Amino acid sequence: MESSSLHRESGVVAIDQGTTSTRVSVVDAEGTVRATAQAEHAQHFPRPGWVEHDAAEIWESTRELMGLALTRARLRTRDVAAVGITNQRETVVAWDAATGVPVHRAIVWQDTRTEPALARLRADGLDGLVRERTGLPLASYFSASRIAWLLEHVPEAATLSDAGRLRVGTMDSWLLWNLTGGPDGGVHATDVTNASRTSLMDVETGRWDPEMLALFGIDERRWESMAPTIRPSIGVFGEVAGPVALDGVPVAGILGDQQAATFGQGILSAGGVKNTYGTGCFLLQHTGSQRPRSGHGLVVTVASQREGAPMQYALEGSVAVAGSLVQWLRDNLGLIERSADVETLADSVADDGGVVIVPAFSGLYAPHWRPDARGIVAGLTGYATRAHLARAAVDATAYQSRDLFEALVADTGRAPERLHVDGGMSVNDRLMQFQADLLDIEVVRPAQTETTVLGAAHAAGLAVGVWADESELSALVRPGRRWHPGMAAHDRDALVRRWRRALERSFDWAE
Ligand SMILES: Nc1ncnc2c1ncn2[C@@H]1O[C@H](COP(=O)(O)OP(=O)(O)O)[C@@H](O)[C@H]1O
Numbered sequence: 001m002e003s004s005s006l007h008r009e010s011g012v013v014a015i016d017q018g019t020t021s022t023r024v025s026v027v028d029a030e031g032t033v034r035a036t037a038q039a040e041h042a043q044h045f046p047r048p049g050w051v052e053h054d055a056a057e058i059w060e061s062t063r064e065l066m067g068l069a070l071t072r073a074r075l076r077t078r079d080v081a082a083v084g085i086t087n088q089r090e091t092v093v094a095w096d097a098a099t100g101v102p103v104h105r106a107i108v109w110q111d112t113r114t115e116p117a118l119a120r121l122r123a124d125g126l127d128g129l130v131r132e133r134t135g136l137p138l139a140s141y142f143s144a145s146r147i148a149w150l151l152e153h154v155p156e157a158a159t160l161s162d163a164g165r166l167r168v169g170t171m172d173s174w175l176l177w178n179l180t181g182g183p184d185g186g187v188h189a190t191d192v193t194n195a196s197r198t199s200l201m202d203v204e205t206g207r208w209d210p211e212m213l214a215l216f217g218i219d220e221r222r223w224e225s226m227a228p229t230i231r232p233s234i235g236v237f238g239e240v241a242g243p244v245a246l247d248g249v250p251v252a253g254i255l256g257d258q259q260a261a262t263f264g265q266g267i268l269s270a271g272g273v274k275n276t277y278g279t280g281c282f283l284l285q286h287t288g289s290q291r292p293r294s295g296h297g298l299v300v301t302v303a304s305q306r307e308g309a310p311m312q313y314a315l316e317g318s319v320a321v322a323g324s325l326v327q328w329l330r331d332n333l334g335l336i337e338r339s340a341d342v343e344t345l346a347d348s349v350a351d352d353g354g355v356v357i358v359p360a361f362s363g364l365y366a367p368h369w370r371p372d373a374r375g376i377v378a379g380l381t382g383y384a385t386r387a388h389l390a391r392a393a394v395d396a397t398a399y400q401s402r403d404l405f406e407a408l409v410a411d412t413g414r415a416p417e418r419l420h421v422d423g424g425m426s427v428n429d430r431l432m433q434f435q436a437d438l439l440d441i442e443v444v445r446p447a448q449t450e451t452t453v454l455g456a457a458h459a460a461g462l463a464v465g466v467w468a469d470e471s472e473l474s475a476l477v478r479p480g481r482r483w484h485p486g487m488a489a490h491d492r493d494a495l496v497r498r499w500r501r502a503l504e505r506s507f508d509w510a511e
């Protein structure tokens with residue numbers, strides 16, 4: 001087909017709007033990343049536990065990065081078949097539809113300001129209902145309580161909402177609306193994977209749920225005018241419009257970043273498991289088109305949906321602090337100069353010297369869900385050095401991932417054969433070996449570790465015919481390196497017991 005061969009010579013642009021930075025990559029029809037442009041954005045911490053981003057800064061930077069990535073790939077707009085978006089999830093943006101100006105800084109997924117409101121809902125015994133309907137526990141991690149907070153605390157949000165001018169959404173919606181024209185007819189939509197992280201979507205119907213809106217104190221009629229339309233992840237959302245590179249190119253795929261990483265790992269059907277080691281750590285197992293349930297602290301999330309096809313589900317475990325503990329060693333303790341230096345320092349000692357760090361900086365997410373936990377360093381003696389601290393910091397990620405993995409095995413009744421890994425911390429070879437040892441399964445890192453951008457590119461390319469079907473996508477993913485477990489069972493058990501003792505000591509700290 002002529003259109004198909006045309007597409008095969010072209011590229012797909014993927015925008016990855018993450019917690020600490022935004023990347024725009026150009027991916028060719030062979031599935032290779034040809035060019036990337038990346039920029040960090042400011043992190044605002046106005047009060048303890050509050051984390052905010054400037055959504056206008058993020059959009060401006062995304063716009064510039066799009067032009068830069070195209071130039072670096074030596075492509076013109078007409079060579080681009082589609083744009084895909086992937087994003088930090090749960091972060092909420094609210095803006096004026098007439099001007100495109102946000103009414104407040106974006107409230108980030110790590111922000112805990114709404115914890116008191118959630119504690120009240122939990123005390124009212126509503127956790128079971130919310131879990132059943134949305135797949136998610138009542139936790140400040142998810143978007144709903146932040147939307148309610150904005151409507152209650154930002155007078156402009158309430159005024160604009162009365163006038164039907166307020167728009168609210170996660171980062172994908174903010175970027176889509178701006179990309180497709182902003183105040184001049186921008187499309188206000190989100191995809192099911194992002195919507196499944198808000199606590200406002202019925203995870204079985206894929207629609208906004210009136211009972212959940214009422215429970216979080218969001219007026220249903222107001223919501224109708226401000227909310228994005230929920231759409232399948234893989235399909236055309238609209239066309240890029242206005243004074244931006246890529247004018248006229250369809251935006252044809254949107255996935256939350258962990259769902260994108262799963263897709264980009266080629267995990268497209270039930271069974272496959274991936275763990276992404278970045279700022280946080282996110283383990284997902286694809287469970288097929290039947291809605292799963294977790295009795296062990298994991299959440300139910302939508303993995304993807306192709307237009308005209310049923311939703312695909314995943315069980316997910318999220319750890320709030322993984323690589324960010326390394327950043328904390330760098331920025332708050334000054335133990336290292338650059339994040340990557342943690343590897344040399346940690347590897348300079350034979351073991352952790354008895355030191356265990358539980359990085360419960362904002363409580364513990366899955367599978368423990370303990371907002372009352374706070375970080376601890378356990379096992380200190382006069383023998384411990386900064387190298388032992390570095391080692392314990394890196395290894396904390398493997399222990400936390402093991403907790404997620406155990407919950408997964410308990411929920412599904414069987415251990416997967418292998419774990420697919422990616423993310424900035426997965427470059428750490430010793431950590432990957434330690435992970436294989438702790439889980440007692442094979443760990444595989446793909447040849448291209450940029451799985452999040454690849455997932456967004458694959459979704460958008462699939463929607464417009466760059467790739468014909470899922471099997472073509474799976475063929476694009478090539479294994480890079482594998483680690484085989486090699487630890488004796490009694491050594492592993494001893495380490496896990498010690499971790500659990502440290503974990504329990506982090507509980508019951510915050511009032
Ligand atoms: N060699 C390394 N060993 C351990 N952690 C590392 C190493 N290099 C980078 N990191 C950590 O990995 C994280 C970056 O991963 P990345 O996937 O880029 O993060 P995100 O996409 O969440 O912003 C940072 O938190 C950094 O501290």
Ligand SMILES: O=P(O)(O)OC[C@H](O)CO
Binds near residue numbers: 089090
């Ligand atoms: O931007 P990342 O990679 O830290 O991922 C953030 C997650 O989507 C939060 O749920």
